[in-house]
Amino acid sequence: MRMPRIYTDSPLHEGDTADLDxxxxxxxxxxxxxAPGQELRLFNGDGNDYPATIISASKKNVAVQVGSPEANTTESPLEIVLGQTLSKGDRMDYAVQKAVEVGVTRIIPLTTERCEVKLKGDREDKRIRHWQSVAISAAEQCGRARVPEIGPVMAVNQWLEHTADCDLRLVLHHRTERSLAAIDKPARIALMIGPEGGLSAAEISAAEAAGFLPVALGPRVLRTETAPVAAIALCQWLWGDIGS
Structure with missing residues (x-):
C-alpha cells in the first residue's frame, strides 16, 4: 500500500511531536x-517531505512524531500563473486539479464577458476555499512539494495588471497561427484561458495591448477545462521539467 502523503500548513521539525491542523x-x-503506529509523509510547502509516525488519532485530532526532512525535487523551474475563467459544474474543479498535477504555480479565477458563473461575498469565499482544497488533494496525490495558491476572483483588467511582472504572457486563441514552439524560453509565464464561448474580441484586444501573445494549441477548439491542462503540459515540455 502506498504511504499516504498529507499537506499541513503547520511548521514541521525533525524530532518534534506535532498536532496536525x-x-x-x-x-x-x-x-x-x-491508527497509532502507522506511517505517513507530511509536507508544508518548505520544499521537503517529512516521514512521520502517528502517535494518537481520532476523527478530529491527530498527533505525529516527525522524522528527518527529505528534499522534494518535484517543483518545476518554470513559474506558470494561470488565469482560468470560471465555469459551471465540476469543470473548474477539473481545471484546478489537472493544472496542479502538470505544475502550475498559482491559479487566479477570472470573470470574463461571456462567463456564466457569478460569485460574490460568502459564495465566492466558499468556492475559493473549495478549489484550494482541490489543489491540496492534487498536490498530495502527485507528489508536489508545494500547493499552488488559488487567488481571489479577478476581472480581465485586474488580471492584465496582476501579471505585469511575467516575462511571457499568453492568451489562448484558436484563430491565431502562432504556436508555442516559436517562442523563446521564458522564466515566468501568465496563461489566460477563456470561457466555453471564448474570450470576446475586446478582451483579446485588451490582452494584446497589455503585452499578451495570442497562441493556438492546434486546429481543434479545446474546452475551457481542457485548454489549461494541454497548455501547461506543453509549456513544461518546452521550457520546464517534463522534457528534461
Missing part, C-alpha cells in the same frame, strides 16, 4: 482511518 487531521483520522 484540522483539515489534515480529519483526512487522516476520519477519511483514511489511520
Amino acid at each position: 484540522e483539515q489534515a487531521a480529519q483526512h487522516v483520522g476520519r477519511v483514511l482511518r489511520m
Whole structure:
C-alpha cells in the first residue's frame, strides 16, 4: 500500500511531536482511518517531505512524531500563473486539479464577458476555499512539494495588471497561427484561458495591448477545462521539467 502523503500548513521539525491542523487531521483520522503506529509523509510547502509516525488519532485530532526532512525535487523551474475563467459544474474543479498535477504555480479565477458563473461575498469565499482544497488533494496525490495558491476572483483588467511582472504572457486563441514552439524560453509565464464561448474580441484586444501573445494549441477548439491542462503540459515540455 502506498504511504499516504498529507499537506499541513503547520511548521514541521525533525524530532518534534506535532498536532496536525484540522483539515489534515480529519483526512487522516476520519477519511483514511489511520491508527497509532502507522506511517505517513507530511509536507508544508518548505520544499521537503517529512516521514512521520502517528502517535494518537481520532476523527478530529491527530498527533505525529516527525522524522528527518527529505528534499522534494518535484517543483518545476518554470513559474506558470494561470488565469482560468470560471465555469459551471465540476469543470473548474477539473481545471484546478489537472493544472496542479502538470505544475502550475498559482491559479487566479477570472470573470470574463461571456462567463456564466457569478460569485460574490460568502459564495465566492466558499468556492475559493473549495478549489484550494482541490489543489491540496492534487498536490498530495502527485507528489508536489508545494500547493499552488488559488487567488481571489479577478476581472480581465485586474488580471492584465496582476501579471505585469511575467516575462511571457499568453492568451489562448484558436484563430491565431502562432504556436508555442516559436517562442523563446521564458522564466515566468501568465496563461489566460477563456470561457466555453471564448474570450470576446475586446478582451483579446485588451490582452494584446497589455503585452499578451495570442497562441493556438492546434486546429481543434479545446474546452475551457481542457485548454489549461494541454497548455501547461506543453509549456513544461518546452521550457520546464517534463522534457528534461
